[in-house]
Amino acid sequence: MIFRKLGILAIIVLGLFSAFSLGAQETGKKNQGAQNVAGKDDITWYKYDEGLKLAAKAGKPVLVDFYTNWCGWCKKMDKTTYVDPAVTSYMNSKFIAVKVNAESRDAINLPSGPVDGRRLARSFGVTGYPSIWFLESDGKKINNLPGFAPPERFIHVLRYIGDGIYKSQTFKDYYIKATGSN
Numbered sequence: 254m255i256f257r258k259l260g261i262l263a264i265i266v267l268g269l270f271s272a273f274s275l276g277a278q279e280t281g282k283k284n285q286g287a288q289n290v291a292g293k294d295d296i297t298w299y300k301y302d303e304g305l306k307l308a309a310k311a312g313k314p315v316l317v318d319f320y321t322n323w324c325g326w327c328k329k330m331d332k333t334t335y336v337d338p339a340v341t342s343y344m345n346s347k348f349i350a351v352k353v354n355a356e357s358r359d360a361i362n363l364p365s366g367p368v369d370g371r372r373l374a375r376s377f378g379v380t381g382y383p384s385i386w387f388l389e390s391d392g393k394k395i396n397n398l399p400g401f402a403p404p405e406r407f408i409h410v411l412r413y414i415g416d417g418i419y420k421s422q423t424f425k426d427y428y429i430k431a432t433g434s435n
Contacts, residue, residue: 296341296350301361301373304351308390314414315388316348319355319374324382326401337404340411347415355379387414395419 299307301317308315320327334340344350353361357370368376377386377397385402387395396419398410413419413427428434 296335296344298350298352301351301353302363304349305363305388305392308349308388308392311349312390313347313349314390314395315351315392316344316411316414317351317353317377317386317388319353319370319377319379319382319384319386321354321356321382327383330383330401334402334404334407337408339408340404343408343411343415347411355382355384 298318304315304317307313318327318330320330335344353373354370355374359369360367361369361373374384377384377394379386381399383399383401385398387397389395395414398407402410409428409431410424412431413424418427
């Protein structure tokens with residue numbers, strides 16, 4: 254009985270340690286407008302309201318990454334997919350990248366009035382994280398990609414949207430043609 258209690262306690266302590274160390278690694282990654290902290294080849298992330306304005310001026314689609322601070326898959330996306338050289342290069346050239354903390358109460362100033370990250374995420378129907386939405390340069394919704402996507406798959410989604418292929422072809426047809434597989 255005592256070994257069982259010790260085993261459960263060890264699992265709890267390890268879980269808390271893991272959560273704490275992952276949270277500590279995220280310190281300083283809060284979105285304060287455009288950021289490109291680690292290097293020149295990183296993705297430049299914008300706040301939602303700033304990103305929409307830039308997209309309208311540049312005529313680029315918007316990638317909106319809805320995340321939470323506690324989401325393990327969001328952290329994995331940041332550490333694997335969003336640092337892949339092909340992904341970062343393509344995103345920076347073809348998209349305006351936006352991150353929205355779906356639990357934030359910070360104001361996002363929209364023409365229709367201020368909202369916070371929670372209300373914005375709800376308006377997009379976000380129920381799990383990460384949840385990525387693609388928007389046209391005028392803010393019109395294109396489609397979403399729920400959950401984690403490794404870089405080798407994510408790059409195909411980026412090209413499908415970024416090159417405007419979504420306007421004339423299904424993703425399935427595009428993917429089969431691009432990869433030669435089903």
